[in-house]
Amino acid sequence: xxxxxxxxxxxxxxxxxxxxxxxxxxxxxxxxxxxxxxxxxxxxxxxxxxxxxxxxxxxxxxxxxxxxxxxxxxxxxxxxxxxxxxxxxxxxxxxxxxxxxxxxxxxxxxxxxxxxxxxxxxxxxxxxxxxxxxxxxxxxxxxxxxxxxxxxxxxxxxxxxxxxxxxxxxxxxxxxxxxxxxxxxxxxxxxxxxxxxxxxxxxxxxxxxxxxxxxxxxxxxxxxxxxxxxxxxxxxxxxxxxxxxxxxxxxxxxxxxxxxxxxxxxxxxxxxxxxxxxxxxxxxxxxxxxxxxxxxxxxxxxxxxxxxxxxxxxxxxxxxxxxxxxxxxxxxxxxxxxxxxxxxxxxxxxx
Ligand SMILES: Nc1ncnc2c1ncn2[C@@H]1O[C@H](COP(=O)(O)OP(=O)(O)OP(=O)(O)O)[C@@H](O)[C@H]1O
Ligand SMILES: [Mg+2]
Numbered sequence: 001x002x003x004x005x006x007x008x009x010x011x012x013x014x015x016x017x018x019x020x021x022x023x024x025x026x027x028x029x030x031x032x033x034x035x036x037x038x039x040x041x042x043x044x045x046x047x048x049x050x051x052x053x054x055x056x057x058x059x060x061x062x063x064x065x066x067x068x069x070x071x072x073x074x075x076x077x078x079x080x081x082x083x084x085x086x087x088x089x090x091x092x093x094x095x096x097x098x099x100x101x102x103x104x105x106x107x108x109x110x111x112x113x114x115x116x117x118x119x120x121x122x123x124x125x126x127x128x129x130x131x132x133x134x135x136x137x138x139x140x141x142x143x144x145x146x147x148x149x150x151x152x153x154x155x156x157x158x159x160x161x162x163x164x165x166x167x168x169x170x171x172x173x174x175x176x177x178x179x180x181x182x183x184x185x186x187x188x189x190x191x192x193x194x195x196x197x198x199x200x201x202x203x204x205x206x207x208x209x210x211x212x213x214x215x216x217x218x219x220x221x222x223x224x225x226x227x228x229x230x231x232x233x234x235x236x237x238x239x240x241x242x243x244x245x246x247x248x249x250x251x252x253x254x255x256x257x258x259x260x261x262x263x264x265x266x267x268x269x270x271x272x273x274x275x276x277x278x279x280x281x282x283x284x285x286x287x288x289x290x291x292x293x294x295x296x297x298x299x300x301x302x303x304x305x306x307x308x309x310x311x312x313x314x315x316x317x318x319x320x321x322x323x324x325x326x327x328x329x330x331x332x333x334x335x336x337x338x339x340x341x342x343x344x345x346x347x348x349x350x351x
Contacts, residue, residue, distance in 0.1 A: 002063045002153035002186045003028040004049060009058030011044055011210075018044050019210040021058070026154075029184045031177070035197035035233070036207030042190040045207075046156050049188065050079050063153050073102075078147035079156040082163060084139050086131040086146075092118075093127040096145045113149040120179065121145050137168045144176070148183070157189040161196065173199060194234050198222070206230045226349050228342040231272050237304065239272045240314040243344065255310045257289055264351055268344035275304070277338035278316040280324065281331040288333030293324050307332060 004026040011019040018041045026032045034042045047053035049060055051072035060067050067075050078099075086095050096117065097110045105113075118124040121141045131139055140160060147155055160176070161169045177200050180187055191197055197204045198218045206213040206221065206229070214226040218234075225231035231239045245252045245268050251259040253271075263269075281288055294313065295306035298320060305316040305324055309332055316332070324330070341350040 003030075004154055004186060004188065005059070005061040006045070006049070007059045007061075009045075009048060009060065010056045011041070011048065011053070012056060017210065019055075022210065022212060023058075024205055024212060024215060026186060026188055028186055031180050031187045031189065031200060031202045032205065033189045033191060033197040033201035033203075034205045034207055035191055035194055036213075037233075038192055040207045041210040042192070042207060043158050046079075046158050046188060046190050049154075050077055050156055051075050076153045077156055078150045078152040078154075079158065080143050080147050080160045082159040084131075084143040084160075084163075086139060086142060088131055091128050091130055092123065092134070092142050092145075095131070095142055096127075096149050099146065099150050110149075113151070114145070117145040117148040120148065120182070121175075136164050137172060140164060140172055144179070148179075153186065155185050155187040157187065159191055160189075162191075162193075169196075176200065195236065198234060204234075206233060224349075225272075225340065228270050228272065228347040228349075231340055231342065235274060237275050237315040237317075239274050239340065240278070240309075240312070242271045242310055242312055242314075244269050244271045244341075246341070253289070253310045257310065259289075263339075263341055265341060265343075269350065270342040270344055270347070272340035272342065273314075273334045273338065275315040275317040277334045278307075278314065279333045279335075280305070280307070280316060280318065281333065283329035283331060285331045288331035291330050291332045293326055293328045293330060296322065296324060296326060298322075 007023050008021055009019060010021050036042055044053060048055050051070060062075055093114055096114045100110045118127055121144060123138060123141050123145060126134060126138060161172050164172060173196060189200060201218055203216060204218055204221055205215045208229050214221055214230045221230055222234055243254055246263045246266050249263055251263045251271060289309055291307040291309040293305055294308055297304040301320050303318050303320055303322045305318060307314045307316055343350060
């Protein structure tokens with residue numbers, strides 16, 4: 001049993017409450033991603049699990065054992081940092097074996113584990129080099145290797161890909177995911193990159209200002225965001241939003257248009273529609289809201305259109321080949337079941 005349980009933890013730095021109170025369970029074998037904007041407390045939380053940071057209240061259990069006061073080295077976790085934290089004066093082999101040597105693991109066992117990990121990560125030919133003679137991607141692999149050889153109960157990752165260029169980041173993302181499918185080690189991964197979160201996670205925890213906004217599978221969060229924050233955070237381009245007021249099933253929009261029969265609830269709200277849910281019609285069509293095409297951005301397989309709708313700039317995702325041109329008038333609609341409504345004050349989803 002190697003799950004991690006975080007229960008009612010609180011953390012403050014001086015007068016600043018960084019984590020007011022937070023609870024979440026990470027299941028055994030799961031790849032759980034914490035995602036949220038810069039400064040929302042992701043690293044702080046991870047460091048609390050690792051034992052690098054204390055906390056005021058609450059409990060953390062790893063594999064059923066309460067670790068609140070346990071030293072990091074006793075927690076049976078391995079952490080991969082953003083800057084890799086490799087020892088510059090040691091070879092790759094020495095870097096990978098260091099933690100095991102400190103624990104008194106027999107030399108032949110260390111050698112075997114290093115060889116196994118190096119083969120998995122395809123760095124066997126680099127074992128005698130020092131970190132400065134490695135590329136960013138290779139250093140990243142060594143940092144992963146150092147975590148793997150420990151065979152810990154839990155891997156902790158803090159933005160391990162953020163120092164890599166865009167292409168390498170995508171490659172390493174797939175590799176870490178493949179590695180998890182092979183090893184099935186419980187993993188907690190922290191990032192502010194929503195694409196990393198969506199593509200890698202079994203479940204995502206969206207954090208905002210030290211609190212959990214929502215926990216769920218990537219697609220559950222994408223299709224049923226519990227709050228306007230989650231709706232806006234996951235997805236690129238982000239969900240289109242518009243202030244509205246709902247009155248007996250009629251949505252009143254800022255420029256006076258009304259959409260009948262599509263809404264439950266009453267009062268001020270935020271209307272949200274994903275770019276791929278938007279339907280564009282000719283200007284003379286009778287359905288939908290009037291709009292004007294402002295930008296056409298072909299990406300190959302798809303094209304992004306910026307459309308001015310009710311005084312806002314909305315994005316539509318359409319097939320790569322499109323007839324739409326800037327300056328054209330159009331009308332936009334969307335299927336009623338792909339419309340999201342959030343309370344204007346609290347941001348909480350209406351049913
Ligand atoms: N040692 C510290 N002393 C005081 N405040 C701190 C300390 N470490 C972090 N903070 C503050 O706590 C908050 C959370 O920081 P944290 O590093 O956990 O954010 P994060 O979500 O990891 O952000 P990022 O995505 O930028 O890495 C921030 O407001 C930060 O300034
Ligand atoms: Mg951080």
